[in-house]
Amino acid sequence: MPATRTRKPSRKPKWQREIAKERIEILFRLAEKEFSSGMKDLANRYVNLARKIAMRYNVRVPAHLKRRFCKKCHAYLVPGVNARVRIRSKQKYVLITCLECGHKMRFPYVREKKENEEKLQA
Numbered sequence: 001m002p003a004t005r006t007r008k009p010s011r012k013p014k015w016q017r018e019i020a021k022e023r024i025e026i027l028f029r030l031a032e033k034e035f036s037s038g039m040k041d042l043a044n045r046y047v048n049l050a051r052k053i054a055m056r057y058n059v060r061v062p063a064h065l066k067r068r069f070c071k072k073c074h075a076y077l078v079p080g081v082n083a084r085v086r087i088r089s090k091q092k093y094v095l096i097t098c099l100e101c102g103h104k105m106r107f108p109y110v111r112e113k114k115e116n117e118e119k120l121q122a
């Protein structure tokens with residue numbers, strides 16, 4: 001074991017990151033399956049695994065999966081079951097309340113505003 005544990009933000013090769021992304025998707029699919037069959041704890045474990053992979057490989061959890069787990073207690077969330085979803089159309093965000101711990105999360109929804117184009121113009 002090397003004594004120095006320097007944590008350089010070394011980027012993993014692209015192919016590894018691609019695999020990592022795929023695994024995250026798979027883990028969320030498994031979580032969904034387990035959750036629907038009542039295995040909540042197992043679902044949460046898959047979420048945690050997915051988060052760990054995302055961290056280790058420096059990849060982002062895809063946007064559509066970000067709202068599927070609680071940022072605080074990391075529970076797998078299913079709207080209508082253990083999550084309450086409210087849309088604030090005036091403020092343009094989705095409010096998701098985790099019914100496991102009560103944590104509230106806001107997800108702004110931008111209507112397909114080609115972000116990249118905007119950045120180029122700015």
Ligand SMILES: [Zn+2]
Nearest residue numbers: 070073098101
């Ligand atoms: Zn929570």
